[in-house]
Amino acid sequence: MKTNRIIWGLLILVCGVLLLLSALGIDTGPFQWTKVIGSVLLLAIAVSGLIKLRFLLALMPIAGILYLWKLELGFPELNLWLLLAAAFVLGIGLAIIFRKSRDAFVFSHDQPDYVETAETDGSVITIRSSFGEQTKYIHAEQLKKVVINSHFASVKAYFEQVQPSADGLTIDVNAHFSGVILAVPRSWRIENKISSFAAEVSDRDSRIDATGPKVLLRGSTNFAEVKIIRID
Structure with a gap:
């Protein structure tokens, strides 16, 4: 919900400021209150991510906590970027190991994190999600374009109920610290043109001999995963 997104957004902003203060070496006083508050906030985010099995969202805050307390832990030369990179790699590895089955993607509108903002003009559909989860069942004919914007979220x-236009369909995915699942008909011919940084785009069930409509997959992903599921 909107309030939930605002709260999480403020928490992450506060954590970012505290990490910046620590990185700049700004004195936080004898009680190190900024470290304590920052650690509590980061820990809350990590626990939330772990409960939902979002390993990236769980491990990145833990890396931040380790960096905040690097002197007390005996690692004064600890590099923040290397630490975040290690957390990212570990998160991707755990996500692959504990990858959910197709049946696990059933969605209930009763979930408190459900957030939906979708706009359509008949040929273009836009889906936006931030700090929450959203599922969209698309029913359209002559669909030309779908835009998915996801930030710290799951989409x-x-x-399956979509008929692309005669010129084809473009799916534009812009995902940052997110997981995006696209369930498409098995016959679709998907051409992946997504620009990725520290991200993964998987289409394990793709068929070379697919004869269906051509679909162009493009956009930008950072610290995210885009998974294509083929359905009959």
């Missing part, structure tokens, strides 16, 4: 889009 699942189902295309």
